[in-house]
Amino acid sequence: MWNIKKAGILILMLVIPVLFFLWIRFGGVNHYSLPRYFPLRDTLTNQVIIKKNGPNKAWWEPEQDTLYHTIPAFHLLNQDSTWVNQDLLKGKIVVADFFFSRCPTICPKMATQLNRIQDVFINNPNVLIVSHSIDPTHDTPSVLRSYGKRYDAEPGKWVFLTGDKPQIYQLAIKGYKLAVQDDNAQTADAFTHDSKLVLVDKEGVIRGYYDGEDKEEIDRLILEIRVLLDIYKKRESK
Numbered sequence: 001m002w003n004i005k006k007a008g009i010l011i012l013m014l015v016i017p018v019l020f021f022l023w024i025r026f027g028g029v030n031h032y033s034l035p036r037y038f039p040l041r042d043t044l045t046n047q048v049i050i051k052k053n054g055p056n057k058a059w060w061e062p063e064q065d066t067l068y069h070t071i072p073a074f075h076l077l078n079q080d081s082t083w084v085n086q087d088l089l090k091g092k093i094v095v096a097d098f099f100f101s102r103c104p105t106i107c108p109k110m111a112t113q114l115n116r117i118q119d120v121f122i123n124n125p126n127v128l129i130v131s132h133s134i135d136p137t138h139d140t141p142s143v144l145r146s147y148g149k150r151y152d153a154e155p156g157k158w159v160f161l162t163g164d165k166p167q168i169y170q171l172a173i174k175g176y177k178l179a180v181q182d183d184n185a186q187t188a189d190a191f192t193h194d195s196k197l198v199l200v201d202k203e204g205v206i207r208g209y210y211d212g213e214d215k216e217e218i219d220r221l222i223l224e225i226r227v228l229l230d231i232y233k234k235r236e237s238k
Contacts, residue, residue, distance in 0.1 A: 033231075034199075034224055037206040038069035038177065070204035072175045076132070076163035079144040080155075086204075088159065092128040093228050094200040095221070097212060098172050098180055098193050100135035101147045106195045110212035111151045114197070118158050120222050126202075126232070127225060129158040132171065134180050134193050136162040177206070197221060201228055 040049045049067045071094075073086045095117055099107040114129055121127035133139035139147075144160035153160070162168075165182070172180045178194040199208040199221060208224055211217040 034207045034227060036066070036068045037208075040067040040069060068205045069177075071200055071206075072171070074167060074171050074175075076161040076168070077141055078162075079141050079148055079160040081141040084159075084161070088130070089128065089200070089204065091126070091202055093126055093202060093225060093232075094128050094130055094198075095225070096130045096132070096176060096198045096200060097196070098132045098134050098168075098176070098178060100133050100193070101139050101143055102135065106213055110195060110197070111147075113212055113215070113218045114158065115151050115153075116218060117222060117225075118152075118154060121225065122154060122157060124229070126229060127157075129153075131158070131160050132168055133160065133162045134165075134168060134172065134182065136165050136168060199224060199228075202232065 041047060042049055051065055051067055071086070071089065075083060075085050078084050095114070097110055097114065099110060101107075111131075114131070117127075118129055133144060139162050141162065144162060148158065148160055151158075169180055169182070172178045172193075176198050178196060178198070180193045195212045197210045197212045197218075198206060199210070201207050207228065208221065210221040
């Protein structure tokens with residue numbers, strides 16, 4: 001009897017997220033939207049900055065809209081020793097994280113969950129995973145390439161970045177609004193970083209934070225990526 005109950009609970013856990021997405025996709029899309037994080041504020045008045053959309057605005061744009069923080073420009077080295085910049089993210093829904101390859105605790109769990117996300121969206125070119133190393137002295141392109149192979153990272157779908165440490169830390173703190181810290185030691189436990197995964201839309205606006213160690217949180221992330229994909233699909237079909 002207990003096994004039947006457990007099986008029923010498992011089925012509900014698997015079916016409910018799918019039904020929820022189908023409801024959003026076909027019935028409730030106008031009633032569900034993802035938040036946008038960090039509205040821009042005027043430096044003098046601290047008032048939220050509002051822009052007015054002109055007569056040539058897209059059909060889905062309101063008459064006026066809040067301006068939001070976007071991921072800033074960067075110039076970093078990928079696992080193939082190629083310099084890349086913010087154009088890497090252009091036109092993509094991005095899942096970003098910060099890690100280091102020697103991390104013995106949370107990073108392997110985060111990488112396992114990122115692999116799940118990769119598998120779900122492997123055939124969708126609109127979704128990109130970007131992992132930034134906070135230990136660039138050790139995490140050379142070849143080290144990152146080996147790390148990626150360990151977690152079956154697909155080239156072009158899951159990108160690993162390294163480079164100038166101050167730039168990476170500024171990108172984490174000021175760009176993605178995540179906590180990172182380097183205690184200036186040489187051991188693997190000298191680095192502290194956030195375990196959050198960050199969802200960024202095609203405009204570079206942050207749309208969500210998710211615990212990279214929590215399977216249920218990643219289930220929510222996968223669902224919300226699908227919601228974003230559906231929003232863009234509807235815009236492009238008009």
